[in-house]
Amino acid sequence: MLQYIVSGNNAQEIISTATNALNNGCQWIRLDLKGIDSAEIESTVKTLQEKCNDLEAFLSLENDVENATTMKVGGVHLGNDSKITAVDARKRLGEETIIGITVAEAADVPSIPRTAIDYIAVTNDDLDNCRKVVEQMKATGLEEPVVAPYSHSTPLKTLMSTGINGIAVNQSNTPVTMLPQLLKELNALFEQRLNDL
Helix, strand or coil: CCEEEEEECCCHHHHHHHHHHHHHHCCEEEEECCCCHHHHHHHHHHHHHHHHHHCCCEEEECCCCCHHCCCCCEEEECCCCCCCCHHHHHHHHHCCCCEEECCCCCCHHHCCCEEEECCCEEECHHHHHHHHHHHHHHHCCCCCCCEEEEECCHHHHHHHCCCCEEEEEEEECHHHHHHHHHHHHHHHHHHHHHHCC
């Protein structure tokens, strides 16, 4: 799983970046719309929904349950600054919507509302923290995927060795032109993980 987090100062910039990411093989766009005018949100989301549908990719919104609900977007990610809980988001969005939440550390895992979320994302790529979160998930009986941010400061193989299931990549540190190679490396690591089972 590779989530590409796209943000920008205007709709044109966001659409262009997300489209380029999709054209470079990305299958999951996490769209952060807080930087654009509210009047542009609907058209931006609709444009990218169509592009994602055409390429069989997935679209989710950052901290935007309102628009995810009204525009029937496939997913929403609730960060630390979310104004709505995962439980309330699930009630509004229904069972079909993919909901992810951000978790800071392993101590937060026992309080995760297990019926409300589909994956978790850790706040940083600290290897020890990622490993402890994964271990706590297993100890708590949670099987949802764990996603960690990837910023190239740590080799991807080393980051994946903590047991995480995917990465969240921000456009600020990973241009879309790097996505094909990153996806190739990620897929090889998943294949190796399956072979090791």
